[in-house]
Amino acid sequence: MHAVKFTADQSLLDFIQAKLDKLDTFHDRIISGEVFLRLEGADSNKVKEKIVEVRLLLPGKELFVKEHDKSFESATDRVMDVLKDKLVRFKQKRNDISSPAIVEARSQEGIEDEVFEADEL
Template sequence: MRLQMHAVRFTADQSLLDFIQAKLDKLDTFHDRIISGEVFLRLEGADSNKVKEKIVEVRLMIPGKEIFVKEHDKSFESATDRVMDVLKDKLVRFKEKRSDISSPAIAEATSRVEEEDEVFEPDEL
């Protein structure tokens, strides 16, 4: 997956960026059609001298939808783990909705409707 990372108003360590990349690469197991993603790393309270919390925002682009998740925690690693949990759930739910369209129950119902809507020729009436 093509992933762009942005550290807002600070310079992120390469090991942190590698950690986030490795975590988000695992999302391909839950949805195989992820086009790209953006990660924003922010420090809450960066204007003052004390950083209160660290914020991780992830935007994933998949065909037909854009998924956005924002989580905060004491460290970027734990916030990334929380983002991963939410993204997994959202990707699985989205994929299930897409696969429901082609489920056997829906196919059977549409075929029944098509059988009921048969067109009668004028000679048959």
């Protein structure tokens, strides 16, 4: 986790970590993740909103979500909602492509992966 241009409270970091740990229930192959916490308007000494950005690495895919709100906790909740949806959709697409029903349908239609010999290329 990275707090950009400020020091984040340990209780906030623990809150975000606990939320992110729950993502394993939606996708079991998360490789890594990064969190960036930013203060919008920090340069003018009047913080307008708090921004939470999360980048997750999955096999063959990178997910990035950015949300802002009045507090880091509520922005984190909004990020989690979007990430849950994205993870479920990504896992569903992955399962759809490799599902036995699709493989069987492709083979029945005669759609198979063609294999070419070196002299045919």
